[in-house]
Amino acid sequence: MIFKRPSSSDSAPSDSAVEQMVRSHRLRPLELLPWIVVVGAYFVFPEYLPLGSQILIMILFAISLDLILGYAGIITLGHSALFGVGAYAAGIYALHVTGEPLSGLVVAAVAAGIVGFVSGLVILRTHGLTLLMLTLAITFLIAELANKAGFITGGADGLQGIAMQEIFGQFRFDMFGRTAYVYSAVVLFLVWLFARLLVHSPFGRSLTGIRENVTRMHAIGTPVRKRLVTVYTISAMLAGLAGGLLTHTTQFVGLSVLSFERSGEIVIMLILGGIGRLYGAFVGAAVYMIAQDELAKADPVFWYFWIGLLLVLIVMFARGGILGLVDQALRLVRRKP
Amino acid sequence: MIPALETIGLKKSFGALPVANDINFRLAPGARHALIGPNGAGKTTFINLITGRLEPSAGEIKLGGAEITRLSQSGRVKRGLGRTFQINTLFKGLSVLENVTMAVSERHGAGGDMFRFAGSRRDLVEEAYDLLERLRLGNDALLPVKELPYGKQRLVEIAIALGLRPSVLLLDEPAAGVPSAETEIILNVIENLPGDIAVLIIEHDMDLVFRFAKKITVLVQGAVLVEGTPAEIAADARVREVYLGEHSHG
Numbered sequence: 001m002i003f004k005r006p007s008s009s010d011s012a013p014s015d016s017a018v019e020q021m022v023r024s025h026r027l028r029p030l031e032l033l034p035w036i037v038v039v040g041a042y043f044v045f046p047e048y049l050p051l052g053s054q055i056l057i058m059i060l061f062a063i064s065l066d067l068i069l070g071y072a073g074i075i076t077l078g079h080s081a082l083f084g085v086g087a088y089a090a091g092i093y094a095l096h097v098t099g100e101p102l103s104g105l106v107v108a109a110v111a112a113g114i115v116g117f118v119s120g121l122v123i124l125r126t127h128g129l130t131l132l133m134l135t136l137a138i139t140f141l142i143a144e145l146a147n148k149a150g151f152i153t154g155g156a157d158g159l160q161g162i163a164m165q166e167i168f169g170q171f172r173f174d175m176f177g178r179t180a181y182v183y184s185a186v187v188l189f190l191v192w193l194f195a196r197l198l199v200h201s202p203f204g205r206s207l208t209g210i211r212e213n214v215t216r217m218h219a220i221g222t223p224v225r226k227r228l229v230t231v232y233t234i235s236a237m238l239a240g241l242a243g244g245l246l247t248h249t250t251q252f253v254g255l256s257v258l259s260f261e262r263s264g265e266i267v268i269m270l271i272l273g274g275i276g277r278l279y280g281a282f283v284g285a286a287v288y289m290i291a292q293d294e295l296a297k298a299d300p301v302f303w304y305f306w307i308g309l310l311l312v313l314i315v316m317f318a319r320g321g322i323l324g325l326v327d328q329a330l331r332l333v334r335r336k337p
Numbered sequence: 338m339i340p341a342l343e344t345i346g347l348k349k350s351f352g353a354l355p356v357a358n359d360i361n362f363r364l365a366p367g368a369r370h371a372l373i374g375p376n377g378a379g380k381t382t383f384i385n386l387i388t389g390r391l392e393p394s395a396g397e398i399k400l401g402g403a404e405i406t407r408l409s410q411s412g413r414v415k416r417g418l419g420r421t422f423q424i425n426t427l428f429k430g431l432s433v434l435e436n437v438t439m440a441v442s443e444r445h446g447a448g449g450d451m452f453r454f455a456g457s458r459r460d461l462v463e464e465a466y467d468l469l470e471r472l473r474l475g476n477d478a479l480l481p482v483k484e485l486p487y488g489k490q491r492l493v494e495i496a497i498a499l500g501l502r503p504s505v506l507l508l509d510e511p512a513a514g515v516p517s518a519e520t521e522i523i524l525n526v527i528e529n530l531p532g533d534i535a536v537l538i539i540e541h542d543m544d545l546v547f548r549f550a551k552k553i554t555v556l557v558q559g560a561v562l563v564e565g566t567p568a569e570i571a572a573d574a575r576v577r578e579v580y581l582g583e584h585s586h587g
Binding site for chain 1 (some may be wrong): 388390409410411412414415418419420422426427428429430431434435438439440442443447448449450451452453454455456457458459462463466475476478479497501526
C-alpha cells in the first residue's frame with residue numbers, strides 16, 4: 001500500500017474499468033470486414049486485380065505512415081523516400097542478384113529500414129516545421145541521387161527488364177495479376193497482424209502518449225527519442241516493403257516512386273480514411289485509388305479537382321476522416337432506440 | 338543522514354540574467370518542505386533544473402546521495418524523482434486509467450514492449466486502478482481526462498506522479514487554478530501522501546503552505562533568502578518585506 005486510504009471508503013470495489021481496459025485489444029468482428037472485402041474482390045472483380053494489387057500496396061504504405069503520423073504524431077512529407085528506397089532495392093536485387101521475391105522483400109525492408117534509422121537519428125531531434133522540411137529535403141536528396149546514379153538505377157528511364165521468379169518456386173506472376181494480388185494480400189495481412197499488435201502494445205500506447213503530451217512522457221521516464229527512432233525505423237521498413245511489392249508486381253521501377261507527389265498522396269489517403277486508427281489506411285487508400293481510376297477515365301487531369309474538393313470537405317467538416325464520420329453515424333444510431 | 342535531494346552551488350543564467358544563483362538546498366527523506374517566493378523568484382527554473390528540463394551552468398544535483406547533474410530527464414525519473422506540473426500536463430484524449438497506466442508501465446520497464454498487448458499486463462492496469470481508487474477517482478477511470486472538471490484533472494496529475502513510486506515528489510502549485518470549493522480535496526490528498534516520500538511543494542497559497550509544510554525555503558531573485566520552520570518564516574522580517582508584506586498589510 002503506497003497511499004493511506006481515506007477514512008471513509010466511498011467506492012464499491014468494481015473491476016469493470018480494469019476489465020474493459022484489459023480487453024481493449026480484443027478483435028472486434030468489424031475488423032474482419034476489410035479482409036472479407038479483400039477476399040471477395042478477388043472473385044467478384046477478376047478483371048480489376050491489377051488495380052486491386054495497387055490498392056493493397058498503397059494500404060500497406062498508408063499503414064506504415066499511420067504508425068508515425070497517426071500514432072506518434074510525426075508529421076512527414078518524405079515518406080516516399082523510404083517507399084522508393086525499398087522499390088529500388090528490390091529492383092536492383094532482382095536484376096543483379098536473384099529474381100526470388102521473398103528474399104527481395106527482405107532486402108527492400110532492410111534497405112529502407114537503414115535509411116529510416118539513419119535519417120531518423122538526425123531529423124527526430126527536431127519538431128514541427130523544421131522536421132517537415134527535413135523530411136522533404138531527404139526525399140529530394142534521395143530522388144536526385146537516384147536520378148544521377150543511372151548506372152545502377154537506370155536514371156530517368158528507370159529499372160527495366162526485371163524478371164521475377166515464382167513465389168516459393170511455385171506461383172508464377174501471371175498476366176491477369178492473380179498471383180500479384182494474392183501475394184500483396186498475404187503480405188498486407190501479415191503486416192496488419194503485426195501493426196495491430198504494435199499499436200495495442202505498451203510501446204504503441206506510449207507513442208500515443210508522445211503525440212498527446214511529450215512533456216509528460218519525459219516526466220514519467222520515457223526515453224522519448226529512442227521510441228521515436230524505433231517507430232520511425234519500423235515504419236520505414238514497412239514502407240520499404242510496400243515499395244518492394246510494387247517492384248515485384250509491376251516488374252519496373254521509375255523515379256516516380258521517390259516523388260514528392262507520392263509522399264503527398266499517401267498523406268491525403270490517410271487523412272481521407274482517418275489517421276491514428278489503422279483502418280483509415282484501408283478506407284482511404286481504397287477510396288482514393290478507386291476514385292482516381294474512375295474519375296481519370298472521364299478526365300485524366302481534372303480528377304485532381306474532385307480529390308481537392310473532397311479533401312477540403314474532410315479537413316473542414318470531418319477531422320476524423322471517413323471512418324470518423326462512420327463513428328459519428330454509429331453513435332447517432334445507437335442513441336436512438 | 339543522506340538528503341533525499343540536494344543541490345550544491347546550483348547556478349543557471351539565461352544570457353547575462355542569473356535565474357538560479359548559487360542555490361544550496363537539502364530535502365530530507367520523508368520531508369514536507371515548501372518552496373515559496375514572489376513571482377519571478379526562479380521557483381520553476383529551480384524545478385526544471387532538478388528534473389533535467391534545463392541544464393545548470395554550474396553546480397551539482399544529488400538524488401539520494403548519487404549525482405544526477407548530467408542525467409537525462411528519464412534517467413532521473415527512473416531513480417525516483419517524480420513531479421507534477423503547474424499547468425495540467427496530461428494525455429487529454431486518453432482515459433484517466435490509461436493516463437496512470439502509462440506511468441506505471443514505464444516504471445516497470447514495460448513501456449517499450451512491442452510484442453504483447455498492453456492489456457495482457459493486467460497487473461499494471463490493476464495497480465493503476467488501485468491508485469485511482471485511493472484518490473477517489475475510481476468512478477472516473479474510463480472517462481477521457483478532458484471531460485473531467487479541472488480539480489479532478491489536478492488529482493490525475495498527482496496520480497500519474499504517484500504511479501512512478503517516487504522517493505522525491507515535486508508538486509508545482511498543485512492547487513493552481515482550482516476553484517476554492519475543490520481545493521480541500523486536493524489538500525486532503527497531499528496531506529495523506531505516503532510518509533516515506535520526500536515532498537517539495539511550490540506554492541503561492543500561504544494557507545496551503547502553512548498547513549502542509551514542516552519546513553519552508555524562501556527563494557528571491559534566484560537565491561535562497563532564508564530557510565526555517567513555518568513559525569520562523571512567519572516571524573522573519575525580511576520575508577515579510579519581500580513576500581508576506583503584501584498579505585500582512587493588505
